[in-house]
Structures are given as C-alpha cells and as structure tokens.
Amino acid sequence: MIRFHNRVSNRVENEKVYGSQYVDLAYKNGFGRFLTKSFFVKPWLSKIMGAYEDSSSSVSRIEPFIAQYEIKMEDYEPQTFKSFNEFFIRKFRAGKRPFDPSLKVFCAGAEARYLAFENITANSRVKVKGIDLSISELFGTTKEAHALAQEFDGGTVIIARLCPVDYHRFHFPCSGTVLHQYRVEGVLHSVNPVALSACPDVFLVNERQVCILNNDSLGNVAMIEVGALGVGKIIQSYAKQNSFVGSKFDKGAEKGYFLFGGSTVIWVLKKGAITLAQDLSTNSSNSKDVLETWIPLGDKLGEA
Secondary structure, X not given: OOEEEEOOOOEEEEOOOOOHHHHHHHHOOHHHHHHHHHHHOOHHHHHHHHHHHOOHHHHHHHHHHHHHHOOOHHHEOOOOOOOHHHHHOOOEOOXXXXXXXXXXXXXXXXXXXEEEEEEEOOOOOEEEOOEEEOHHHHHOOOHHHHHHHHOOOOEEEEEEEEOOOOOXXXXXXXXXXXXXXXXXXXXXXXXXXXXXXXXXXXXHHEXXXXXXXXXXXXXXXXXXXXXXXXXXXEEOXXXXXXXXXXXXXXOOOEEEEEOOOOEEEEEEEOOOOOEEOHHHHHHHHOOOOOOEEEEOOOOEEEEO
C-alpha cells in the first residue's frame, strides 16, 4: 500500500495504483527483476506500448479508466478523444490551476506526489529515504554535465512523481531564461515506489531531459524530466514553439508533456536558494514515516 499526504484535504490517503499487478510481477521476485532488466526497460518496448496508446483501438479504455480512478473531467477542457494518449495529455480548463504570482515563490510545475531533500552533494551518491541520489549522475556522465552539476553542490532536490491517473503536462515553476537543454540516454524503469525499492538508482539510469533555467531570485535551476516504463515519448512543446535556448518564459507556461505512463519531474536548486514549504519539508524528513505530499499544479513548493 502506498500512502501519501494530500495537501488539499490535509489527510493521509492511499494511492490507487494503476497496473499494480504488473509492477509487483516485474519488481517483487527474482525472475521478474531479471526480465525487467533484460527486456521490459528497453526503450523500444515502451515505444511499442506508446504506439498502441496512440491508436483508435485504445479509446475503449478511457471511460472505464475515468470511472475507476474517479477523475474529475469537469476540471479539464471538453474534448472528443481519438486515442488514450489524447485523453492522457488532457489540459486543465483555463484558470483551474492558477500559479502563485509572487516572484519569490517557486511553484509546483507538475500536479504530483512530492519529496524534497536538502544538502545533496554533487559528486557523491547518497541514499535518501531509499532513493539513490547524486546530482552529478543525475545530470549525466559527460564532462559538460559534470561541470554543470558542480554549481548545485549541497543543493536541494525536489522530486515530483506523476501517476498514470494524474495530469501529465509539466510547466515552468518560475519565470526566467533557458540557458541549456540536452538529453541523457538511458533505460525506462517504472518510477512506482515498489520499483524504487527494488532499483533505488532509477533516477540516475532512466532516460531524461535536462534543462538549465535562470531566475532572478533563485539563480540557476535545473529542471529534469525522467522517462519511465511505458512512456514512449517526452514532448518538449515549449521548445517546438520557440528557439528554446536563450528564450524567456513565464511562470506557469507549459514546458511539455509525457505520453502514456507514470513519470517524474525533478528540480535541483543551488544551496541556500530556497526555503521549502513546511508540509513538504516535514513529510519528506520525518524519520518515522516519510510521506510524499500530493500538491496541485501551481501551488507553492518553496520561497527564494
């Protein structure tokens, strides 16, 4: 059972896990883990899965999915969906998830379950609440990536885990300028907590997109989208509409979206750049019962 703290209801709730039986099969026994490492995590398999989700054959799964996971479709723009992926990347109605307008507030750029960890060293791999973290490895293995990681030494890492039932577009959490963008090749493990307990280095080995942002109050901020099992593509919609590197963006502007599958967005901030929101800090650091905090898109994660 996966428990999390819901910021809106202020209650601890149990997560309804999509495909839980398959995650258990893949990560809870030796043979399943063998198949996962040798077969299931290969990008080509997730692309095949993604192609099915793009097809009209997948439409029949939409209504049962909405009913099972009690998705409030009145929160989203009305649309006739031609595939499950079209439903999966549905958009909120205008004004449904406003971003805090304060220049110093760092907002939730994804509607997700959050953890946050402070004082993470750039060059060492550390285990934090069962997750392997290394800023240097998170950024990639090249000399350029290693150099980029150094300025975040001792910084804060914020992890947003998106479940398949969630809104799957991700947004800029602050305003600023894009300084750098690149892709890190990797495999596609599930990001479900069951998978993380079996493979704690998921965020360091999965495929990911790294973007360095600059904000006047926070300095440089890394925004990293992590691919996962079943995620055929990470679409950078903002980059398609702009000459991305060097472009300015507004807080709350859409940066991109994940096609079908649960996935993760990670932000890395420089040491001392941010004071985390109290509930996020407390839930993430509770030594007896670490809980993810479910935070709506646009809500406060912290303040410069």
